[in-house]
Amino acid sequence: MGNSPGTNERSTHLPPVASASPPAAESGLTARGGGTALNAVSVIRSKRDGGELTDQQIDWVVDGFTRGIVADEQMSALAMAILLRGMTRRETARWTAAMIASGSRMDFTDLPRPTVDKHSTGGVGDKITLPLAPLVAACGAAVPQLSGRGLGHTGGTLDKLESIPGWRADVSVPRMREILADPAIGAVVCAAGAELAPADKRLYALRDVTGTVESIPLIASSIMSKKIAEGTAALVLDVKVGCGAFLKTLDEARELATAMVELGRDAGVRTVALLTAMDTPLGRTAGNALEVAESVEVLAGGGPADVVELTLTLAREMVEQAGLDVDPARVLADGRAMDHWHAMIRAQGGDPAAALPTARHTEIVRAESTGVLTRLDAMGVGLAAWRLGAGRARQGEAVQAGAGVEMHAKPGDTVVAGQPLLTLHTDTPDAFADALRSLAGTVTIETNPDGKPGELILDRIG
Numbered sequence: 001m002g003n004s005p006g007t008n009e010r011s012t013h014l015p016p017v018a019s020a021s022p023p024a025a026e027s028g029l030t031a032r033g034g035g036t037a038l039n040a041v042s043v044i045r046s047k048r049d050g051g052e053l054t055d056q057q058i059d060w061v062v063d064g065f066t067r068g069i070v071a072d073e074q075m076s077a078l079a080m081a082i083l084l085r086g087m088t089r090r091e092t093a094r095w096t097a098a099m100i101a102s103g104s105r106m107d108f109t110d111l112p113r114p115t116v117d118k119h120s121t122g123g124v125g126d127k128i129t130l131p132l133a134p135l136v137a138a139c140g141a142a143v144p145q146l147s148g149r150g151l152g153h154t155g156g157t158l159d160k161l162e163s164i165p166g167w168r169a170d171v172s173v174p175r176m177r178e179i180l181a182d183p184a185i186g187a188v189v190c191a192a193g194a195e196l197a198p199a200d201k202r203l204y205a206l207r208d209v210t211g212t213v214e215s216i217p218l219i220a221s222s223i224m225s226k227k228i229a230e231g232t233a234a235l236v237l238d239v240k241v242g243c244g245a246f247l248k249t250l251d252e253a254r255e256l257a258t259a260m261v262e263l264g265r266d267a268g269v270r271t272v273a274l275l276t277a278m279d280t281p282l283g284r285t286a287g288n289a290l291e292v293a294e295s296v297e298v299l300a301g302g303g304p305a306d307v308v309e310l311t312l313t314l315a316r317e318m319v320e321q322a323g324l325d326v327d328p329a330r331v332l333a334d335g336r337a338m339d340h341w342h343a344m345i346r347a348q349g350g351d352p353a354a355a356l357p358t359a360r361h362t363e364i365v366r367a368e369s370t371g372v373l374t375r376l377d378a379m380g381v382g383l384a385a386w387r388l389g390a391g392r393a394r395q396g397e398a399v400q401a402g403a404g405v406e407m408h409a410k411p412g413d414t415v416v417a418g419q420p421l422l423t424l425h426t427d428t429p430d431a432f433a434d435a436l437r438s439l440a441g442t443v444t445i446e447t448n449p450d451g452k453p454g455e456l457i458l459d460r461i462g
């Protein structure tokens with residue numbers, strides 16, 4: 001993954017560290033449910049005052065929001081009340097069911113092989129879906145993986161795969177079934193259609209701009225409504241913890257993981273969760289085509305140790321949940337996972353043999369001292385990759401396929417002053433200054449460190 005011919009390379013060091021609503025609001029929005037008059041303001045007031053919402057209230061408000069009867073400002077107020085007051089397990093399960101009912105639910109029960117999927121809550125350099133989906137398909141499962149595009153410092157799986165010439169994220173449901181049923185392919189990674197939990201799409205966009213993302217019941221129901229509607233029989237969750245994840249502490253991650261495992265099981269989906277570390281980026285790359293290249297290295301039997309470890313750990317969990325008795329390490333080693341990767345990419349129009357795009361400009365960041373690298377902050381690297389053009393600030397923006405950050409050393413490695421630590425890749429060299437600012441203070445080199453890098457797999461729930 002060095003520089004391609006014609007790349008303009010520069011060399012640099014990092015900069016230094018741097019009360020009750022008025023009655024008028026109730027107008028007209030009422031309905032009858034279970035003999036009780038329902039309206040948005042009464043539902044908001046119930047939750048605002050710490051009450052437990054009834055099943056009718058939840059069904060009515062989610063359905064009303066989907067149909068445009070409950071206004072965005074009312075749903076925003078309710079989301080804030082939920083963030084502040086929480087929801088019980090029963091409320092969260094009902095809220096999830098209502099979000100699923102806002103659209104259609106896929107059904108793969110007639111497929112000849114067991115379905116199993118993985119969901120990650122998102123981290124820097126998290127390319128695990130790319131080697132994992134074909135690996136688990138090669139073990140005999142069908143993997144229907146509906147994925148998203150990246151927003152902010154974490155990359156999106158679809159953005160990564162779209163860097164492969166010809167590859168397309170839109171797959172019709174009938175074609176999805178054909179791919180999943182084909183024993184030579186068995187995995188599909190595609191965009192969720194508009195009919196899958198539409199209430200979640202609208203609510204997530206509102207939460208994003210109203211400071212209401214950080215609610216465990218809302219996050220759990222948002223993720224699980226999409227995964228349950230996707231029709232998978234089993235699910236393995238990878239809940240990221242650390243400075244590069246949106247959950248910073250193990251306690252928060254355990255709470256979210258437990259809520260999601262309960263929601264999955266209540267809905268009849270076999271679900272387990274792993275809590276995994278996200279203080280340091282996964283692997284040695286963060287950026288779309290850079291991460292595809294690293295994933296192909298893993299499928300070819302090489303690749304960074306942490307990416308291989310997490311891929312195999314998640315694959316073992318998925319294979320077990322699918323009821324298969326296969327060792328994923330053998331399937332990776334004997335090339336069957338690579339065969340499925342080629343088939344999976346071709347099934348969605350991509351050319352797995354085509355050269356991946358590279359950025360036109362690079363800049364090398366060098367070590368300022370000699371010692372052991374003890375910290376490489378995932379958030380700093382994620383923000384730098386985003387500034388370089390690998391991610392987007394707003395939904396719908398284009399991303400650069402070749403942009404990102406390549407890491408030449410990881411925590412635990414000995415480095416020598418002046419050696420390359422990072423290579424920054426972009427088509428827009430004006431972005432280097434911003435990326436370098438994001439990286440300020442993200443690297444620590446110590447001469448006599450005490451302790452080793454922490455474990456990658458922190459806990460298992462389920």
Ligand code: URA
Pocket residue numbers: 204213218219220222223
């Ligand atoms: N991802 C989701 O899909 N929903 C959330 O609420 C948070 C992360």
